[in-house]
Amino acid sequence: MSFSPIADEQGFLAYPAPAKLNLFLHIVGRRADGYHLLQSVFQLVDAHDTIYLRLRDDGQIVHHNPMPGVPADTDLTVRAARLLQSKLQSTSKIGVDIRVEKRLPMGGGMGGGSSDAATVLLALNRLWNGKLSRTDLMGLGLQLGADVPFFIFGRNAFVEGIGEVMTEVETPDRHFVVLHPQVHVSTPEIFKDPNLTRNTPSIKVRGLEEAVTRNDLESCAVQKYPEIGRHLDYLNQFAPARMTGSGSCVFAEIASQAEVDAVLFGLLESINGFAVQTLKRHPLYEYADENVSA
């Protein structure tokens, strides 16, 4: 069933922005501009932020609860709304009030900021009657960050390039435990590390199931942030654990909800963790297609 936004008492409509896990992440090369070429399976999961939007007719984009350390002008939700507003060049004064309920770990490698931006693009394209196609929105999203196009694509995907080349993949329904080490990983710092493996052989989407995979960013991240290593060691007691994206979160597949509950119940006090389940589709997947020309 298609998504239908619910209004709160102040007239804000609520939209989900789900997280992702990188089931693996290989670096297979580097572009002339220094950006790294990746191969990764991006898996949508049910942990999410909520983006609240309320239309304005004075052309303004107003963030009602900017996060500490992220001024409104630099927040990806505001930047996404501005980008779409200028792309649409509407004759009416389209604007929006934005409020963000943040639950996803910031700088956690779960794509929270990128997903927030994608949700704003998907929702405002409908609310402002933009009628941009999914492909157009993905192009806009790439200007905001390498992970944004994936969330607009809206399906689990084998992702290549710097994040703009996507092939849908079927992934099984699974439970994961995610641990959140309390360190903020600098993505550019990890990518700059001279010890980073940058020449993992390319794999083909057809050979995915047999491929031996890893996260090439993990060893550099663990070296710089030993807390990530401690969390990996802890989770490895239960199932093979891996880092997502450029960290800091680590995750492991756990066989059943009962075992997930047991792992979380027994967590050390110094470790933050939560459960996620896989999603087949972005919750706004069908919503994005309605009312859009070709």
Ligand SMILES: C[C@@](CO)(OP(=O)(O)O)[C@H](O)COP(=O)(O)OP(=O)(O)OC[C@H]1O[C@@H](n2ccc(N)nc2=O)[C@H](O)[C@@H]1O
């Ligand atoms: C590696 C991933 C995998 O999902 O990590 P997470 O951000 O999710 O942890 C992403 O592609 C990250 O994307 P994103 O977080 O949007 O990174 P950006 O802001 O675009 O880039 C930050 C910096 O990292 C470096 N960078 C980023 C992506 C890439 N493919 N090659 C790079 O070399 C560049 O120096 C860039 O200036």
Ligand SMILES: Nc1ncnc2c1ncn2[C@@H]1O[C@H](COP(=O)(O)OP(=O)(O)O)[C@@H](O)[C@H]1O
């Ligand atoms: N709406 C937003 N939510 C989270 N982070 C944001 C947002 N807007 C801008 N940022 C900036 O982007 C950085 C990375 O965000 P995030 O997506 O949470 O991490 P990651 O890319 O590791 O998953 C944050 O540290 C913050 O400075």
